[in-house]
Amino acid sequence: MNTILVVAEHRRGEVRPVTLELITAAQQLKTAADDRVLLAIIGQEAESLASQLQWAGVDEIIACKTNSAEFEPELAEQAVSALIVSRKPIAVLLPHSVDSLGYATAVAVKGGYGYATDVFKLAYDGGALVATRGGYNQKVNVEVDFPGHACAVMTIRGGAFKPVETVAAPLLTVDDRSELSARSRPLEFIEQGGGGDIDITTVEFIMSIGRGIGEEANVEDFRELADNIDATLCCSRPIADAGWLPKSRQVGQSGKVVSACKLYVAMGISGSIQHMAGMKHVSTIVAVNTDPGASIFTIAKYGIVADIFEIQEELQAQLA
Amino acid sequence: MSPQRFLSKSESQVPMTAQALVAHVLESGDFYAAVAVHGIADARQRQRLEERLFGSRRDVLMLARWEHTPANVLDALSRLEHMPLARRVVKHRNTGGSTLKHQFSQSDDPALTGLLALHANTPAPLLLQIAMGDHDQVVLKGLARNPSAQPEVLRLLAQRFPRRFDKEIASHAAVPVDLLATLYHRGDKFVRAAVLAHKHVPEALLLQAAKSTETLILRALVKHPQLPAALVDTLSQHKDNAIRAALATRADLPVHLTARLALDESDSVRRAVACRADLAPTLMQMLAEDHDPWVRQWLGRNPMAGKHVLQKLALDIHEDVRRAVARNPNCPITLLEKLASDHRSWVRAAVAYQPNVTSCLMASLARDSAVDVLSGVAANPHTAPALLKRLVFSEELDVRRGVILNPAAGPEILLPLLQDPYYLHRVMLASSPKLSDQDKWQLRDDPDARVRFALFQWLAARALRPVADRYFYRRKA
Numbered sequence: 102m103n104t105i106l107v108v109a110e111h112r113r114g115e116v117r118p119v120t121l122e123l124i125t126a127a128q129q130l131k132t133a134a135d136d137r138v139l140l141a142i143i144g145q146e147a148e149s150l151a152s153q154l155q156w157a158g159v160d161e162i163i164a165c166k167t168n169s170a171e172f173e174p175e176l177a178e179q180a181v182s183a184l185i186v187s188r189k190p191i192a193v194l195l196p197h198s199v200d201s202l203g204y205a206t207a208v209a210v211k212g213g214y215g216y217a218t219d220v221f222k223l224a225y226d227g228g229a230l231v232a233t234r235g236g237y238n239q240k241v242n243v244e245v246d247f248p249g250h251a252c253a254v255m256t257i258r259g260g261a262f263k264p265v266e267t268v269a270a271p272l273l274t275v276d277d278r279s280e281l282s283a284r285s286r287p288l289e290f291i292e293q294g295g296g297g298d299i300d301i302t303t304v305e306f307i308m309s310i311g312r313g314i315g316e317e318a319n320v321e322d323f324r325e326l327a328d329n330i331d332a333t334l335c336c337s338r339p340i341a342d343a344g345w346l347p348k349s350r351q352v353g354q355s356g357k358v359v360s361a362c363k364l365y366v367a368m369g370i371s372g373s374i375q376h377m378a379g380m381k382h383v384s385t386i387v388a389v390n391t392d393p394g395a396s397i398f399t400i401a402k403y404g405i406v407a408d409i410f411e412i413q414e415e416l417q418a419q420l421a
Numbered sequence: 422m423s424p425q426r427f428l429s430k431s432e433s434q435v436p437m438t439a440q441a442l443v444a445h446v447l448e449s450g451d452f453y454a455a456v457a458v459h460g461i462a463d464a465r466q467r468q469r470l471e472e473r474l475f476g477s478r479r480d481v482l483m484l485a486r487w488e489h490t491p492a493n494v495l496d497a498l499s500r501l502e503h504m505p506l507a508r509r510v511v512k513h514r515n516t517g518g519s520t521l522k523h524q525f526s527q528s529d530d531p532a533l534t535g536l537l538a539l540h541a542n543t544p545a546p547l548l549l550q551i552a553m554g555d556h557d558q559v560v561l562k563g564l565a566r567n568p569s570a571q572p573e574v575l576r577l578l579a580q581r582f583p584r585r586f587d588k589e590i591a592s593h594a595a596v597p598v599d600l601l602a603t604l605y606h607r608g609d610k611f612v613r614a615a616v617l618a619h620k621h622v623p624e625a626l627l628l629q630a631a632k633s634t635e636t637l638i639l640r641a642l643v644k645h646p647q648l649p650a651a652l653v654d655t656l657s658q659h660k661d662n663a664i665r666a667a668l669a670t671r672a673d674l675p676v677h678l679t680a681r682l683a684l685d686e687s688d689s690v691r692r693a694v695a696c697r698a699d700l701a702p703t704l705m706q707m708l709a710e711d712h713d714p715w716v717r718q719w720l721g722r723n724p725m726a727g728k729h730v731l732q733k734l735a736l737d738i739h740e741d742v743r744r745a746v747a748r749n750p751n752c753p754i755t756l757l758e759k760l761a762s763d764h765r766s767w768v769r770a771a772v773a774y775q776p777n778v779t780s781c782l783m784a785s786l787a788r789d790s791a792v793d794v795l796s797g798v799a800a801n802p803h804t805a806p807a808l809l810k811r812l813v814f815s816e817e818l819d820v821r822r823g824v825i826l827n828p829a830a831g832p833e834i835l836l837p838l839l840q841d842p843y844y845l846h847r848v849m850l851a852s853s854p855k856l857s858d859q860d861k862w863q864l865r866d867d868p869d870a871r872v873r874f875a876l877f878q879w880l881a882a883r884a885l886r887p888v889a890d891r892y893f894y895r896r897k898a
Contacts, residue, residue: 241868318722328715342796344771344797349793393563394514394539394541417663418663
């Protein structure tokens with residue numbers, strides 16, 4: 102029986118959606134029926150936050166109580182290290198995030214475990230765990246194995262795995278670690294100004310525009326339409342490159358993976374491999390394109406061979 | 422000391438002729454470079470390239486579906502006897518007319534006929550042949566939608582199957598005018614609306630349609646430039662919001678109707694009014710106070726909006742309205758300077774993309790930390806070369822790409838980007854006319870196949886012209 106440990110990430114009383122992606126990744130590592138997926142949540146409010154973690158595929162939630170209300174890398178490091186010693190997992194999955202990078206390396210080095218960051222694929226090769234990550238500034242993909250290590254700590258790239266969707270009622274265990282203390286103490290939390298734009302990786306309904314849009318004034322027509330139907334307007338790379346929509350709205354390899362999206366309406370997007378890398382997992386894709394041979398139709402559930410402006414006008418007329 | 426590799430002259434210089442380029446590819450054995458140069462190879466070299474390209478079943482299948490596979494390789498694929506690939510080849514958008522014709526003559530597969538009916542490169546006689554002989558409704562529907570279908574094809578379909586494909590035929594750009602009238606008279610309201618939306622609709626039909634009370638018909642009618650004047654006034658009071666909104670976009674709308682529609686209860690109508698180029702200053706002032714942010718936004722983008730209106734909108738609570746002002750081609754520089762320090766980066770980004778920004782303002786925007794703003798500075802042709810040289814080394818790949826997209830960025834700025842870690846940037850530079858072939862030649866061993874393909878495609882296109890010229894010259898002699 103193998104154990105896989107997932108460490109949940111939370112912020113301001115809410116579990117971050119990336120945690121659900123880690124659960125899917127952990128499920129893929131299960132090779133036998135009795136393999137177990139443990140989901141640890143660390144912090145002062147760990148027990149109450151555990152109610153947000155009732156997901157299928159998790160065998161046990163470990164509410165690891167510490168005495169800090171905020172995330173502190175040293176406490177997280179000590180708590181995760183203690184869990185590895187007591188539960189003996191073969192793999193520890195953390196989000197590839199600023200939080201995790203603050204302590205994952207220390208956990209791996211101090212414990213002498215295998216370590217890989219920014220992992221986007223997990224598999225077994227002849228019984229040995231193999232993680233795939235980018236290399237040489239993403240020029241190549243690198244497969245990493247962990248010979249001689251009983252446990253591998255891995256940070257998982259956001260959007261690489263589909264978030265788990267089914268709820269369940271896993272066993273809850275409380276692990277009191279309030280005795281842990283950090284050598285440093287945060288004095289103040291300063292809010293970043295930031296762009297303040299919507300996070301497209303968390304929205305469920307997206308209308309996306311591509312090269313077929315033609316000119317900037319047309320972008321505004323589609324923004325208006327998206328507003329009217331409560332969709333989030335996103336785009337392919339050329340639109341963001343032209344400055345017509347923010348970079349934060351770009352879907353694809355050089356943009357974002359819309360991991361939470363359930364309905365994706367692609368308007369005038371031909372469907373390059375780079376764009377599809379960010380949205381092909383979406384369960385319902387509606388594609389509108391004048392070219393019946395456009396690649397987007399190969400992954401679309403519903404395809405409309407039509408002029409996007411006709412469709413936009415008609416929808417606006419219906420809404421008016 | 423780092424290891425050095427000494428290049429022989431033949432290795433370090435770009436092959437200048439098609440034959441030398443193909444010879445280099447054959448020597449290197451690079452699969453993707455072989456795809457790129459296949460079109461410029463002579464018969465003997467082509468045979469050797471095909472041995473490399475079609476050596477394994479996996480490669481052949483990949484080539485048949487790869488979006489960049491050129492027409493000449495697809496043609497060669499379609500002639501492979503040991504591996505039937507007809508459907509894949511016919512489905513590919515790059516497949517040329519002669520290949521499609523060859524496939525049609527070689528096969529009696531009904532699915533293949535359906536794909537041929539849809540393909541934009543299918544030759545006109547072949548489309549006509551399908552229209553004459555085929556009975557499959559799906560195939561014929563695809564044919565009626567094919568933008569390459571000739572008027573004879575559409576006429577034949579309308580004759581063979583009256584009413585069956587009338588909607589598709591009425592929407593086709595090549596439909597003959599007399600056929601439009603036939604379709605209108607025998608069609609339902611959907612067909613009639615499609616006929617009225619056609620840019621070649623006869624005026625007589627417009628007059629007939631003007632008597633209709635059907636909303637769908639009137640929506641199509643109201644967009645037509647030849648709309649009878651008498652109908653304009655009537656339609657301005659129509660209960661359907663979409664009809665009034667479409668009316669508000671008409672260039673020939675009388676002034677009194679513009680004023681009436683500016684007070685319309687429907688947001689969509691007032692939004693359309695806000696885009697008009699002929700708005701009186703009083704109407705603009707009124708619309709600048711509109712409760713709907715989209716009305717104010719469209720007004721902010723209106724190139725005819727006056728300075729005072731823009732000043733008011735530049736203080737709007739909605740960032741999209743302020744951004745609209747910053748994107749307005751006639752936004753005064755004083756307003757742009759104010760908007761350049763807006764607290765929202767998306768507004769500042771709009772200023773960064775403005776072509777009429779001063780170099781001083783651009784320098785201040787280059788100190789911004791937001792990626793959208795810096796991308797705008799990088800892509801703006803008015804950005805000083807010294808700033809661009811700095812942005813080439815930005816950690817943000819979007820900013821570096823902005824420099825590549827900047828039409829004013831010269832080779833001395835772009836050269837370091839040939840080493841960019843993001844493959845797409847190297848692909849873009851491999852096809853850039855700004856860099857010399859000699860500079861680009863360093864990409865020949867790039868780890869990314871797409872970069873190598875782009876480079877050899879560029880070099881093959883360059884080599885093609887001398888070959889064609891020589892051929893023409895010899896034939897003439």
